[in-house]
Amino acid sequence: MGRRFSVFNLVSVALGIAFLYLPIVILVIYSFNASRLVTIWGGWSLRWYAALLDDSALREAATNSLLIAFASATAATVLGTLAALALSRLGRFRGRLPFVAMIYAPLVMPEVITGLSLLLFFVAINLDRGFLTITIAHTTLTLCFVAVLVQSRLAGFDRTLEEAAMDLGCPPLRTFLTVTVPVIAPAIAAGFLLAFSLSLDDLVIASFTTGPGATTLPIRIYSDVRLGVKPEINAVCTIFVAVIALVVIAASILTRRAERRQQISAC
């Protein structure tokens, strides 16, 4: 392979990465700023993190967000995996096309439309808005992401393994659990994490479907941000970014290790 990593390549990648990371790095640095004025550097300090500990409304919003993210990601992982199996294992069943459309459409649908339609639906069926409605909304959106992720893993799957198991008399469910699941497990795990972080991050759909007592972290951050930049928000955002970065890095290391183990055992 005549790959050459030219100066042009190096510069464009370096600039691209710098562009992606500089704003976040600045945000993190300024969260440790001792000065109340956001733009004036007053030395390093943890005072804004200490201030967060006293903010019980913020803690409640964070708890709500985490609970909703966990519940909706769990439901979305189950439903999304089933959808992926249906798409890649059931062949061309009747009603497949609308099914595919319903899985791909939410991925690109503007959030304001999804949010509005779900809210009008909840009003129409007279369901009180709050924790449950946000969870249903997030499940609907994120199950499509899970389905696409798992499906792409299933598409690259050697089906003769399943057939061999079944030819040897292994019942379908057991084949699925002992042959299929271990192979698609990394995709299912990645799907869960993606669903979790999408739910944790969502502002628009949550704003439409929320109700009394179900303020999530993004809704709280958004209402603060509209009033201007505050050092406390920098601190909240830094914690948010740190947690997600840790989870993603851990997940990618685990996947890599799992894949390597699989390669070794396949040899």
Add this chain to the structure above:
Amino acid sequence: MKARAARNRLSGRWLIAALPYLWLIAFFLVPFLIVLKISLSQTAIAQPPYTPTLDLAAGWEGLKAFLGQLSFSTYGLLLQDDIYLFSYLKSLQIAALSTLALVVIGLPIAYGMARAPARTQAILLVAVILPFWTSFLIRVYAWINILQRDGLLNDALRALGLIDEPVAWLASDTAVYIGIIYSYLPFMVLPLYANFQKLDETLLEAAADLGCPRWKTFFVVTLPLVLPGLAAGALLCFIPIIGEFVIPDLLGSSQTLMIGQTLWTEFFANRDWPVASAIAVVLLVLLVVPIAFYENVQSRQIEER
């Protein structure tokens, strides 16, 4: 033998599809029909239930009465006030220009990533995906820190002697474009990178051996080969940018009013649900072509695999 086994497995298999299928019908399709219905309701009544109501007990006659009462008056309203047309056009303009900018910025980054040594590539891939996992809201907020009047950008430009007076970056078109390009860059780079990586380098060598200049090779050989990735990336950006709410709301001004904001205002501030629904339906109609195109690109890529 295999056919019989397949038939045995077939019974009960539809159950796999049934659960997600029913879920999507209940929470995706039906809500849309409700939006459609409310957009055709009378605007006069700002509180549910909206007339006409569908009386299922009355059967066929009820359905006919229901259809007879639907009206397009709300859609007429959208034409009367310039603000709706303005924000649709503004959304299209911002989405088109920023998608173009994303292509121009994304191409060299994805190309460079695909040419990096294999070990570096894995790290670069995580590096590009990571911001995508961190909060969208936080990434937009981070720019407020930088772009505000006494923010870092003005400080830096003043230190370099490029400006004397601070520039008002926030609440401008520029800020909205920066915010959008920043937020959507991973969506453009990742599909492009996937295509660049599959690129057969011997084709480029062949072109070079035959005396084709490098810039021409890029346009004649490379670009057509990565076109599926380019199309996927562009659509993956263009479609959601049209309905974008957070970025123009936090970084823009009344001059950058996008349709997502107009819908939001109609719904939350004016409490006019029929108008908000009509805006959503028109927006969806606008998006049908790019969404159908996107599904086409996606399903073709899946077939290939």
